[in-house]
Amino acid sequence: MDQLLQTLKDGIAIGSLYALIALGYTMVYGILKFINFAHSDVVVLGAWLSLLFARKLEAVTGWGAPPWWAGALVLILAMAACALAGFCIERLAYKPIRGAPRLNVLITAIGVSLFLQNMGQQEWMFGTRPANIPALVNDATLFTVGRVNFTLLDAAGVGTALALMVGLEWLVFHTKIGRGMRAVSHSTATASLMGVPVNRVISTTFVIGSALAAAGGFLWALKYSQIKQTADTSWTLLGLKAFVAAVVGGIGNVRGAMLGGLAIGMLEMFGAAYLWSSMTDVYVFGLLIAVLLLRPGGILGKAVVEKV
């Protein structure tokens, strides 16, 4: 019983993180039809910036225990900084090759990813040593069931991820810019003929995706407290799993990404807890293969016939 509850809790915690990151992949894919490989590096940037802001804040305020607003402030700062970074990446790297064959864009994305990884390794950036983020949320236990502790930190993590997803849902389906996004995703050419400012919509997509990535990085840092250097394999793996979540849920579909993230998180945790812990990654990528074979569009995706 303890183990079931613990696994459920861990699955939701990691799944909501995957979902948050998967949203960025899926939004960019929905609109530009390409996979932004640099997305996971924006997550890393978000984690490291959270660390820097948290340290600065700790030094300035000299808190003993973090005040309640510390986490929120760091989150907002990191999201703003990464939104700016996402805007710059789109403007400098992707916009100049808009309309180029898809392969060029894909290779550019890999280039951006490598650039961010190697920049981050420089000593004047973040360096190569793992670092520890100061505690931003009081890690008090809310309640305990059996041997399973539910802490404020767990609640804050899952709560933030859920709030951001609900916010995005509202933005995409109930605002003008959201309608623009859906229109561009449907057909860029038609949308532009109808007067949708395509460039602004694309920029906004990157800004929102990167802000969500930053939130993912922030929550990651909060959850694991140790942040590894930017080129560490664990980041690649995190990015890949979030990408798998987007594909499993149906790439291009915002709700699908959330569902996919939770599915991947649960599968990973339950697989490790009840089957073999040595095959955690096998479960995740096995699911990807199964989905691609049985339902290539993803759980919530529509089957699309490619016109050649």
Place this chain on the structure above:
Amino acid sequence: MTGTIRLWSAISVFGAMALLGACEKKSPAPAPGGGGGTPAASTPGEITIGHYGSLTGAQATFGKSTDNGIKLAVKEVNAAGGVTVAGKKYTVRLVSEDTEGKPEKAGTVVTKLITKDKVVCVLGEVASSVSLQGAPVCQEYGVPMITPSSTNPDVTKVGDMIFRVCFIDPFQGEACAKFARGELKAAKVAVLFDQASAYSVGLKDEFNKAFKAAGGEIVSEQAYTQGASDFNAQLTRIRESSPDAIFIPGYYSDVTNIALQSRKLGMKMPLLGGDGWDSEELGKNAGESIEGCFYSNHYAPDQPTEEIRAFVSTYKADFGGVPDGLAALGYDGARLLFEAMGRAKSLSGTDLRDAIGQARGFKGVTGAITLNDHRDAVKNVVMVERRGGQWVFRASIEPK
């Protein structure tokens, strides 16, 4: 999954090579003369030695510490007038190359050291999985390689050119098991290891064997793969088996996460590990969570011997901070090489190989080093304990 990561790694290696190429064009061509067919110094009176290590990457502290140790040894030997080989004096020059801790990069950088920099001997790597890729290249070109700290037995089995100045995993695993059973009086131990690392798997096997032989029981065996960050599922399963201690033969950055997460799960038993824990980052990032835990190491900086005291103070003056075991081994590896050069008939690969192989009772900071027939060092293991925010000497376990 591995395929995709491989793809990424391949792409990054290509990128790195392109960068390397670009840099090389800018640097002046090596001075001619003296080079030619002999692998001896490219400039008369100078010997070049190479070091390949993870100067960046996930295990960056390993490579950097080792590099610092080697640099210190080179500086000292040059200050003392260099090395004398067959009556001729040489100064020593060190070329360090970065592997980023990636096995697939080792072959490239070692080949570069041998063919382009014409090094007479190669030092490196720390991680056994990387050394296992660098060693065949050294063997192929007939250049001796001394690994300061790769503890997997297979490394020196690559060929007669490959040496090491550290103990090997079977002995390290055995020492940990002896310590857990004898000193900690643990009856039930759980094991959590990195299945993607030759080092971790090897150490786990040896620990299990020795611990069972000593009358203990392995109650749970869980695995993870390098790159994992969440160990909650494995730890929850280990908690179910309520062990007296957990043996984690992994690297420090993973151990940090494991320590933090296990304490959050309310697990208070001591954690136990091997020399992969050896980095100041572990204590810094895991903080309270690692208090009361133990690992086996090559030396402890607070051991009261004259060599260690002198080494620690000069290292502090040069690089700041207390040298870890890897710095000490890098230092010992380089000094053993210089001592062997003094005895070698010439600087050719085979003469140097013979001289290194004859090292007996060499006085290093990590203890007396004697190389056996398998080109492995026979020496004692030191167990250190985290107490009051410091790693302190706890026990020394002698080889049989």
